[in-house]
Amino acid sequence: MMMRLLPLPLLLVLTTVNAQAAMHWESVPHKVTMAHIRSAPQMFRLEDGTGASARLMQPDLAVHPLPLAGDGRVTIKPDGKEYFHVLIAERDTPSGHESAIRYFHLFGRPTGVSPERVTDARKTALEIVPDPLPREHWSYLSNHSFEFVLRFNGKPLADHPVTLTTSNGTELTLKSDANGRVRLTFPDDFPEVHPGFMHNKPAGFTLRLAHVSQGKRYLTTLAGDYRTDPAHWQSFYGGVLVAGGGVLLGGFLGWRLRRRGASGKGRMK
Amino acid sequence: MNALPWWKNLSVLRKIVQLFSFVFLVYGSGVVGFYAADKLSKAFPALACAYDTKTADYCVLIPLQHQLGHLLGPAIKAGAVGLMTLIPLLTTLGTFLLLFVLLNKAFCGWVCPLGSFQELLGLIGQKLGLRRRESLGDGAVDRIRPVKWLMLGGLVVVFPLLSGLGFVDHALGDPFCKICPSRIMTTLFTGHVNQLYLDTSSPTYMVLSILGDTLFGMILALGLTLRQPFCRICPMLAMHAIFKKIGLVRLVKNYTPRCEKCGLCAKACPMDIREIHTSQEKDILFPDCTLCGRCVEFCPDKGVMAMKYAVIPIKVSDPQYFKHRNKAQKSWENANLIAWLSRGKAKTAKAS
Numbered sequence: 001m002m003m004r005l006l007p008l009p010l011l012l013v014l015t016t017v018n019a020q021a022a023m024h025w026e027s028v029p030h031k032v033t034m035a036h037i038r039s040a041p042q043m044f045r046l047e048d049g050t051g052a053s054a055r056l057m058q059p060d061l062a063v064h065p066l067p068l069a070g071d072g073r074v075t076i077k078p079d080g081k082e083y084f085h086v087l088i089a090e091r092d093t094p095s096g097h098e099s100a101i102r103y104f105h106l107f108g109r110p111t112g113v114s115p116e117r118v119t120d121a122r123k124t125a126l127e128i129v130p131d132p133l134p135r136e137h138w139s140y141l142s143n144h145s146f147e148f149v150l151r152f153n154g155k156p157l158a159d160h161p162v163t164l165t166t167s168n169g170t171e172l173t174l175k176s177d178a179n180g181r182v183r184l185t186f187p188d189d190f191p192e193v194h195p196g197f198m199h200n201k202p203a204g205f206t207l208r209l210a211h212v213s214q215g216k217r218y219l220t221t222l223a224g225d226y227r228t229d230p231a232h233w234q235s236f237y238g239g240v241l242v243a244g245g246g247v248l249l250g251g252f253l254g255w256r257l258r259r260r261g262a263s264g265k266g267r268m269k
Numbered sequence: 270m271n272a273l274p275w276w277k278n279l280s281v282l283r284k285i286v287q288l289f290s291f292v293f294l295v296y297g298s299g300v301v302g303f304y305a306a307d308k309l310s311k312a313f314p315a316l317a318c319a320y321d322t323k324t325a326d327y328c329v330l331i332p333l334q335h336q337l338g339h340l341l342g343p344a345i346k347a348g349a350v351g352l353m354t355l356i357p358l359l360t361t362l363g364t365f366l367l368l369f370v371l372l373n374k375a376f377c378g379w380v381c382p383l384g385s386f387q388e389l390l391g392l393i394g395q396k397l398g399l400r401r402r403e404s405l406g407d408g409a410v411d412r413i414r415p416v417k418w419l420m421l422g423g424l425v426v427v428f429p430l431l432s433g434l435g436f437v438d439h440a441l442g443d444p445f446c447k448i449c450p451s452r453i454m455t456t457l458f459t460g461h462v463n464q465l466y467l468d469t470s471s472p473t474y475m476v477l478s479i480l481g482d483t484l485f486g487m488i489l490a491l492g493l494t495l496r497q498p499f500c501r502i503c504p505m506l507a508m509h510a511i512f513k514k515i516g517l518v519r520l521v522k523n524y525t526p527r528c529e530k531c532g533l534c535a536k537a538c539p540m541d542i543r544e545i546h547t548s549q550e551k552d553i554l555f556p557d558c559t560l561c562g563r564c565v566e567f568c569p570d571k572g573v574m575a576m577k578y579a580v581i582p583i584k585v586s587d588p589q590y591f592k593h594r595n596k597a598q599k600s601w602e603n604a605n606l607i608a609w610l611s612r613g614k615a616k617t618a619k620a621s
């Protein structure tokens with residue numbers, strides 16, 4: 001299921017600054033058949049994560065340590081708890097502190113805890129909070145706007161830059177507003193577009209946020225996937241035209257019914 | 270002067286409930302929460318749409334289609350139908366039934382956003398003074414009635430299951446949602462135009478989007494002059510019909526031979542259920558009923574018709590009420606654009 005929101009004013013600022021490599025989570029693609037979609041494990045890799053420790057936040061806010069394989073891989077099996085799980089990695093650096101976050105969905109039984117509490121929960125000192133995440137089974141889409149809140153020690157970071165890099169090669173810098181809110185329109189940067197949602201592989205994105213406080217340098221990333229805007233194969237004007245045809249057809253049918261029923265029985269005054 | 274105060278007029282009360290339900294179901298995410306996990310039941314017995322970003326709940330038809338297509342079908346194919354496959358399906362049906370018992374088919378007549386939208390179209394048509402064909406002929410009604418079962422059986426059960434089994438295109442995994450007018454209507458009401466589209470990604474998607482858009486357009490036009498055009502073929506109406514015996518809201522009749530000469534109840538029925546007039550049974554909750562209660566309102570005979578909550582009467586037919594209600598209805602119907610224009614013309618002619 002997917003959504004396409006109305007185009008909203010772009011807040012994107014093109015930048016020439018290269019986003020430096022930073023610790024972030026990437027998904028490891030693997031084939032899952034429809035029959036096993038609910039029971040299939042999910043695989044991720046922590047990139048540039050030497051020396052980091054990882055943990056998993058479950059939909060009921062329980063947190064468990066997450067052992068990383070040598071190459072930073074983790075495999076998460078469904079734990080019976082439905083909705084959003086969070087991968088969190090942290091490490092201290094000589095100049096400060098780094099963290100990386102990624103949200104993902106698993107099937108299971110509802111826990112009764114709203115996903116809003118999962119995104120709200122403070123996971124690291126410096127954090128990019130999706131507000132909201134795309135609803136369960138929906139996804140981030142190119143050409144569509146989504147909001148994030150930049151937070152340091154639980155407080156919004158106003159007028160602060162955050163950098164987006166995508167696996168399709170886009171780099172953008174955006175700035176938060178007075179409430180620490182950033183509105184990001186995902187770039188429509190897929191090199192090839194095939195008709196149909198399932199025929200386009202998702203691309204990865206990383207949002208990177210740096211902040212200096214009391215001489216300590218904090219760095220955090222939020223990573224995820226985004227997909228191709230379905231407007232590439234779904235035409236709104238085509239839809240309006242067809243619906244217009246439906247109106248004419250309905251009008252004609254209604255007219256015929258009224259003509260037939262003008263003297264017929266059952267007509268209610 | 271209308272001798273019937275609005276708070277005693279069942280139709281007015283129903284309109285108020287419909288308005289609140291519409292606002293809550295279409296825009297209620299601010300109250301219940303944005304995420305699927307926050308939604309009221311995720312198996313609602315009326316067409317509150319999952320595609321609406323601001324919805325307060327999802328209709329039961331979407332999890333049903335997805336669980337049949339993504340869970341049961343593939344599990345049957347793999348020969349691995351177990352408890353894990355059946356539990357989500359049973360949870361969906363169980364949740365639906367828990368809610369359904371409370372209001373029975375009144376979810377249609379009092380709560381459904383698409384039902385209310387069609388009534389709004391009817392109201393617009395009536396206020397414009399369009400000549401309305403309120404009731405369909407018996408033949409047309411009989412021909413239309415089985416369509417709702419085909420919609421439920423074919424589009425909600427069989428095609429999703431066949432798609433899960435790999436016999437038909439994946440695009441047919443949730444075919445009812447693809448043609449559902451509530452998807453287009455509710456998203457348009459929230460200011461999103463993304464659900465009105467012509468999909469050119471595959472022939473199946475294209476056909477489904479053409480069917481969905483055409484159906485939506487037809488409802489817009491037909492709704493102005495015909496009562497509840499979509500409800501008559503709605504798969505939810507059929508689903509309600511399966512379980513109508515267990516719902517607490519009931520429609521009952523104490524047949525009298527005077528009924529033979531009357532038939533006002535059947536004329537008042539927006540679903541053209543003529544059997545409420547002819548039936549001599551106590552239980553007159555027919556498969557097409559939406560429990561709107563108009564038949565009880567327009568029955569002129571004391572105590573012949575009643576709407577009950579379990580054993581408690583909510584509305585019982587009454588000659589006094591009928592008299593006032595009928596008068597109120599006439600003056601309501603006379604207040605329309607065409608009548609107003611012709612009155613204006615007549616006045617001008619008289620003056621000159």
Ligand code: SF4
Pocket residue numbers: 316317318319320327328329330331445446447449450451452
């Ligand atoms: S599209 Fe129709 S059937 Fe599907 S979720 Fe929306 S209201 Fe229900």
Ligand code: SF4
Pocket residue numbers: 314315316376377378381382383384385499500501503504505506559
């Ligand atoms: S029959 Fe009408 S009122 Fe009932 S669910 Fe369908 S559209 Fe809604």
